[in-house]
Amino acid sequence: MRRRALTATLAALAMLAAACGGSGGGRSTAEQTGDPAEISGDITVLTQRTDLKEDGTLAKYAAEFNKTYPNVQVKFEALTDYEGEVKIRMNTENYGDVLLIPAAVAKNDYPKFFASLGSAGELSKKYKFTSASEVNGQVYGVVSFAAANGFIYNKDVWTKAGVTGWPKTPAEFLADLQAVKSKTGATPLYTNYKDGWPLTAWTNVLGSATCDPQAKNALAKGDPWAAGKDLNVGDSLLFNAVKSKLTEADPTTTNWEESKGRFAKGDIATMWLGSWAIPQMRDAAAKAGVKPEAVGFMPFPAQVDGKFCAALAPDYRYAVNTHSEHKAAARAWVDWMVGKSGFAALNEGVSPVTGDPLPAALKPYQDAGVRLLDLDQAGVAxxxxxxxxxxxxxDAPDYRKNLVDVARGAAKGDLNALLADLSKKWDSGRKTVG
Structure with a gap:
């Protein structure tokens, strides 16, 4: 079972806004009174975390929540194909009281489907990462947590290869992967090609190579694959690793769940993921009889002014259904989950609550002075x-699957032609949008 906190964005669902109905009501703020005991109602919470429902974690959260809000009854619906199922349900008014904003909902359509949680000016004082959910000065979603991006690596394997410091350039990183292959026999870099969604994590290199908090917005103005740009640097690194045979021999046979155990045992040395994966790898290490401390996390191999940078990738955002009959109760759950539940720490993610400390897994980043970037999301629409x-x-796996296929010789082309084609398509798309 896949337990990734953030379901990969599916381009195939991009027309959700056109398909869904929905009407007004988004301006009706999910307000609360000052007394939790006065808030009541039965609410349904939609989630993609089937694992947390099955193992009883969500029930424990609800029990803790009820200590503060005794008159709110919480029911969970865990959906395996979250994006697909919610897309269908949003053609009606029945899509839960609290839900995670599907990736395919156009930002400008948020007011049709979700209740305002407050003004951007006020909410941004309490929560970080609000810009991606802001429409006309109102905020419609609160991030559950933000994952820092980097390479999960097996410290024991890298040490055996003779590498003890973090590589500072893509060339150094590739040389270190070669050392891992030569001296340990482990797969240096695992792509998780077959599952697909892990390949979408490579888009999260945005900001990390250039240390630019405007990297996301800049995509709308220029060529994302121009020399030196984040996507050029990241995609080139992935391509060259595959071409140099520093990844799995047959990417069509990869398996995400199995990869965690293989990583713990030292069969796999490195994977590009978010900090959310650290606890999963540590659990796998414990099951394999390996000390969890062997799980390391390193930033993308690039520096600006002598500093590494790591972009923060906000996870799903909690929202309140604008049609909910119990908006205050739904809003209470959102605020409690974000501010009181400890969910961010469980996932080794950065809390959206202003002033909260970094998770323990990011202490190496903190000690090394890695700059954590909160990318401006104002231009994401x-x-x-x-x-x-x-x-x-x-945010779909197809174009990087093609990149891997070209790099391994399973498809025609070369890196320069591939990047040039992406640039051409992007330029055409930008002209179409105007």
Whole structure:
């Protein structure tokens, strides 16, 4: 079972806004009174975390929540195909009281489906990462947590290869992967090609190579694959690793769940993921009889002014159904989950609550002075429109699957031609959007 906190964005669902009905009501703020005992009602919470429902974690959260809000009854619906199922349900008014905003809902359509949680000016004082959910000065979603991006690596394997420091350039990183292959026999870098969604994590290199908090917005103005740009650097690194045979021999046979155990045992040395994966790898290590401390996390191999940078990738955002009959109760759950439940720490993610400490897993980043970037998301709607028009799918696995196929010789082409084609498509998409 896949337990990733953030379901990969599916380009195929991009037309949700056009398919869904929905009407007004988004301005009706999910307000609360000062006394938790006065808030009541039965609410349904939609989630993609089937694992947390099955193992009883969500029930424990509800029990803790009820200590503060005794008159609110919480029911969970865990959906395996979250994006697909919610897409269908949003053609009606019955899509839970609290839900995670599907990736395919156009930002400008948030007021049709979700209740305002407050003004951007006020809510941004309490929560980080609000810009991606802001429409006309109102905020419609609160991030559950933000994952820092980097390479999960097996410290024991890398040490056996003679590498003890973090590589500072892509060339150094590739050389270190070669050392891992030569001296340990482990698969240096695992792509998780077959499952697909892990390949979408490579888009999260945005900001990490250039240390630019405007990296996301900049996609709407220029060529994302121009020399030195984040996607050029990240995609080139992945391509060269595959071409140099530093990844799995047959990417069509990869398996996400099995990869965690293989990583713990030292068969796999490195994977590009978010900090959310750290606890899963540590659990796998414990099951394999390996000390969890062997799980390391390193930033993308690039520095600006002598500093590493790691972009923060906000996870799903909690929202309140604008049609909910118990908006205050739904809003209470959202605020409690974000601010009181400890869910961010469980996933080794950065809390959206202003002033909260970093998770323990990011202490190495903190000690090394890695700059954590909160990418400005103000232009994300335009970027998504361009991406759809260009038919690339930045957050879908297909274009990087093609990249891997070209690199391993299973498809025609070379790196320069591949990047040039992406640039051409993006330029066409930008002109279409205007």
């Amino acid at each position: 335009q970027v998504n429109d361009i991406d759809r028009a260009a038919e690339i799918g930045l």
